[in-house]
Amino acid sequence: MSTHLTKKTHIFLILLFIVLLLILFTPTLTQASFADDYQGYLKTYDAYRITHIDYITKRSQYLQYQTLNSKSEALTAVKNLLLARNDVLLGHISLLRAKNVDSVFNGEMDTYFNFLADHKNKVSQLGSLEDAVKVSQEVQDQHLAMQNLSRKVVGSIILAKIETQKTKFLQLENEATLIISALKSTNKDVSTQERWLLDAQNKRFLTEQKILEAKNRINQFQSKNVTKITENYNDIQFIVLEANQYIREGVSFLNELVQSIKYGNF
Amino acid sequence: MEISEVTPSNNQTEEKLNTEPVNKSGTKTGIFDGLNLQMKLLLICSLIFLILLVLIMLTRPRQNVPLQVVPSATPSASVGETPQPRKQSDFSKTEEFSRFEQDLNALQAENKSVDLSETELTFPFLDMNINFIN
Numbered sequence: 001m002s003t004h005l006t007k008k009t010h011i012f013l014i015l016l017f018i019v020l021l022l023i024l025f026t027p028t029l030t031q032a033s034f035a036d037d038y039q040g041y042l043k044t045y046d047a048y049r050i051t052h053i054d055y056i057t058k059r060s061q062y063l064q065y066q067t068l069n070s071k072s073e074a075l076t077a078v079k080n081l082l083l084a085r086n087d088v089l090l091g092h093i094s095l096l097r098a099k100n101v102d103s104v105f106n107g108e109m110d111t112y113f114n115f116l117a118d119h120k121n122k123v124s125q126l127g128s129l130e131d132a133v134k135v136s137q138e139v140q141d142q143h144l145a146m147q148n149l150s151r152k153v154v155g156s157i158i159l160a161k162i163e164t165q166k167t168k169f170l171q172l173e174n175e176a177t178l179i180i181s182a183l184k185s186t187n188k189d190v191s192t193q194e195r196w197l198l199d200a201q202n203k204r205f206l207t208e209q210k211i212l213e214a215k216n217r218i219n220q221f222q223s224k225n226v227t228k229i230t231e232n233y234n235d236i237q238f239i240v241l242e243a244n245q246y247i248r249e250g251v252s253f254l255n256e257l258v259q260s261i262k263y264g265n266f
Numbered sequence: 267m268e269i270s271e272v273t274p275s276n277n278q279t280e281e282k283l284n285t286e287p288v289n290k291s292g293t294k295t296g297i298f299d300g301l302n303l304q305m306k307l308l309l310i311c312s313l314i315f316l317i318l319l320v321l322i323m324l325t326r327p328r329q330n331v332p333l334q335v336v337p338s339a340t341p342s343a344s345v346g347e348t349p350q351p352r353k354q355s356d357f358s359k360t361e362e363f364s365r366f367e368q369d370l371n372a373l374q375a376e377n378k379s380v381d382l383s384e385t386e387l388t389f390p391f392l393d394m395n396i397n398f399i400n
Binding site for chain 1: 352353354355356357358362363365366367369370372373374376377378380381382383384386387389390392393394395396397398400
């Protein structure tokens with residue numbers, strides 16, 4: 001009986017050890033997985049550039065000579081280009097999916113992912129240059145919408161990093177309040193520490209304002225040309241950088257509080 | 267040698283005045299006239315050398331003599347002294363405070379190293395204008 005129990009305990013301990021290992025190394029594995037995906041994406045981007053050069057060459061040859069041979073080569077080149085372009089877009093959406101923090105965008109990303117997968121099938125069946133141009137136009141029509149979605153997802157990713165910091169900052173504020181209360185109860189003069197804490201809290205309020213502003217901009221993100229998309233995204237990024245700076249200043253005030261307690265008459 | 271007339275009243279003065287030797291032609295001679303050419307050249311060269319030496323002595327850069335500090339009786343602060351370590355308060359040695367300080371340092375490190383550029387997620391630049399029109 002005791003041997004049986006010992007065996008069960010051994011199995012349980014081994015399973016627990018495996019689970020703990022998985023918990024510890026999953027973030028590392030996820031990061032390694034993203035890094036591999038990114039390297040794969042860069043390779044598809046390089047392949048796209050090569051096929052694009054070939055397409056430009058074959059296109060100009062066809063437009064110049066208008067022979068059957070040049071037409072056939074142009075068709076092969078444009079098919080390869082459309083497939084390579086498709087792979088790049090699919091790769092980009094895969095990277096966005098890997099890092100996405102807001103489930104609101106999952107549906108839209110799935111829609112574009114399926115659209116591009118369907119587009120790939122259409123390209124492989126192309127028989128003429130006219131068909132190639134029509135099929136390419138379908139992706140062109142969705143291009144701006146895909147860019148808008150991409151910027152919204154990235155905006156929410158960087159904002160999430162600031163929100164995580166703000167949550168930790170709030171936790172530190174609460175701890176600081178408890179520490180000051182403990183010191184006050186022993187009749188120590190904590191007026192300086194309270195002032196440092198108040199300054200830190202003010203910085204946190206400013207951070208929250210910036211987070212709200214960035215969230216609103218992300219929710220309303222919809223631009224009709226590439227230049228506007230870039231401008232709007234840069235504005236969001238700037239607001240997020242400001243929020244990060246406010247947290248930094250708040251942390252410096254809490255540091256002053258720490259130093260004043262560490263080397264004060266406490 | 268022609269001897270000038272000497273009167274009893276100004277004999278010594280005239281003797282003093284007329285100390286220069288007189289040559290056979292009757293003109294008075296200088297102190298260098300008795301010297302030969304070699305001696306003259308030697309004297310001129312020595313004179314030039316002396317002038318040059320004086321000029322060099324006058325124009326050479328003066329060496330600064332370092333000031334000698336005379337030690338005084340009063341004590342003075344020196345850079346070599348090590349600062350006194352600050353004394354940590356008793357409260358700062360508690361677990362609660364140490365944990366707070368650690369969490370604050372961790373947040374500070376995170377804030378400094380956070381990547382808000384996400385360059386890996388930049389939208390790819392692609393040719394969307396596919397056509398076969400001139």
